[in-house]
Amino acid sequence: MKPTILVVDDEPDSIELIEFNLQNAGFHVRTAVDGAEALAKALSLLPRLTVADVMLPEMDGFDICKILHRGFRTSYSRPFLATVRGVDYAFKMD
Amino acid sequence: MWAIIAAFFLIAIFVVHVRWAKKFSRAIDLRDKELAQIRQREGAAFRKAEDQQRALLNSMIEGLLLLDNDGRIQLANRALENLFGVTAGIYGKTIIEAFRNHQLAELANRLQREREILEFEIQLSELRPRWFQVNASAITDNDGKQIGMIFVFHDLTRLKQLENTRQEFVANVSHELRTPLSMIKGYVETLMGGAKDDPAVAGKFLQTIERHTNRLTFLIEDLLTISELESGRIVLNYEDVELRSAVQKIIQDLQERAEERGVELENQIPCDLTTKADASRVDQVFWNLIDNAIKYGSRAVVVCGQEIGDTGIKISVADDGDGIPPEAKERIFERFYRMDKARSRETGGTGLGLAIVKHIVQAHHGKIWIESQIGEGTTFHFTLPGIMGADPNPPSE
DSSP: OOOEEEEEOSOHHHHHHHHHHHHHTTOEEEEESSHHHHHHHHHHHOOSEEEEESOOSSSOHHHHHHHHHHSTTTTTSEEEEEOSSOGGGTTTTO | OHHHHHHHHHHHHHHHHHHHHHHHHHHHHHHHHHHHHHHHHHHHHHHHHHHHHHHHHHTOSSEEEEEETTSBEEEEOHHHHHHHTOOGGGTTOBHHHHHOOHHHHHHHHHHHHHSEEEEEEEEEOSSSOEEEEEEEEEEEOTTSOEEEEEEEEEEOHHHHHHHHHHHHHHHHHHHHHHHHHHHHHHHHHHHHTTGGGSHHHHHHHHHHHHHHHHHHHHHHHHHHHHHHHHHSOOOOOEEEEEHHHHHHHHHHHHHHHHHHTTOEEEEOOOTTOEEEEEHHHHHHHHHHHHHHHHHTTOSEEEEEEEEETTTEEEEEEEEOSSOOOHHHHTTTTSTTOOSOHHHHHHHTOOSOHHHHHHHHHHHTTOOEEEEEOTTSOEEEEEEEEBTTTOOSSOOOO
16 A cells, blocks of 8 residues: 655645655655644545645644654654745755 | 311312212113113023924934933933834933833943943833833033933834744745645655656656645745845836737637636727736736736636726726635735645745736836725725826836
8 A cells, every 4th residue: 555645835836746746656645725624634534654845834843743753643744844935944844 | 268168179079989880780780781681682592592402302213311410310312202102201201111021221321330222122011112222321521420210211112023024934935935835845756756657656646746846936936026025126118009909919818727627817008008017917917917817716807997087997806706804905915824734735826916916007107906895805996107197217126
């Protein structure tokens, strides 16, 4: 069975791009457009990897990763943050 | 005989004494009067100097605070009272009693050791945070012994706010530029990585790339416009603009887009309404407002205008869309402010349209405001100079 990856982004073109590339690489991809949807899907799908945009309305990528990390069933899902802002966020996640 | 001479002599001495006494008492009176006059003059001069000093201190923009050696307040000028919202009742109190601020009390303590502290910044965390730059110095007597302290407060709040606005703007601009650019790069890399071999996928991806290049182009155009408008160097070419035909031209340009969305455009501006303004800038205002109204879920957009007095014209662009919530009314003209991010991306706005409109209206010495009820549509009103009241060369703002 293909591993599942959850892609969270509020920019539809960005989701389409990541989804296309991950599917071609042999993954099962699910998508969400905001934090609430992402957390609900993460609970039901238990993805192996969550790719989240940092700049999201209401709940940002860090919050999603923190909540996933704390949750008992979702804590093994590796977070991955995608951002157009560059490296200034890279150090905040530890 | 001797007795007569002695008596005569005594009388003579007495007379001389009386005369001298009179003369002396007159001299004393005169002296007293002069003394009183001098005192009065000096008193007036002193009061005048005191008044001048107070006027001088009170006309300072910087807040001034004078403490004695025990750290008790001796003097505070009006600017300081205004800056900290205190009254003259603080005289004789310590800093901590008067201002309840530990940073300031700490500064006074440091001053006992260091004699002079320059450009110390403090932040007051109130409802609206404020920043001050403080210069503090010990006052010493001739022997170098400290007899007091003086603090000068310079309000940095406005500067800090401007700095924050600038930083926010730069962050916003770079985010808005990077988003489409990273999309374009991502799609191009994906195409080159093999997606180009599938014509259906390639076609779709190319359309997405084109959309993002357009977004970048519009954004850069708007950024250039707004920086030109904000620079204050903008030159307006004032000419007579017939408003009905100006609006008609924009409506024709936008007709196709309006029909796509099922929006009806109506021009209700009377035929003879003319303004003295920069025609191309006025076009831009109409374009942005009508385009905005088409985007935001309305079925009909009506533009109307009327003269207000001899000197101005009021123009209204009304739609019957979803309306603007009260909290957004204040912010809608801010650069990159968006009520609904998802929808504005869909409609392709740059987030600068209304900021540009506001700048253009203000450059024409006009006002712009909004009337809106949730669910009942939005009306943008703005004023332009009338043909009579127009100043041919008003200073640009």
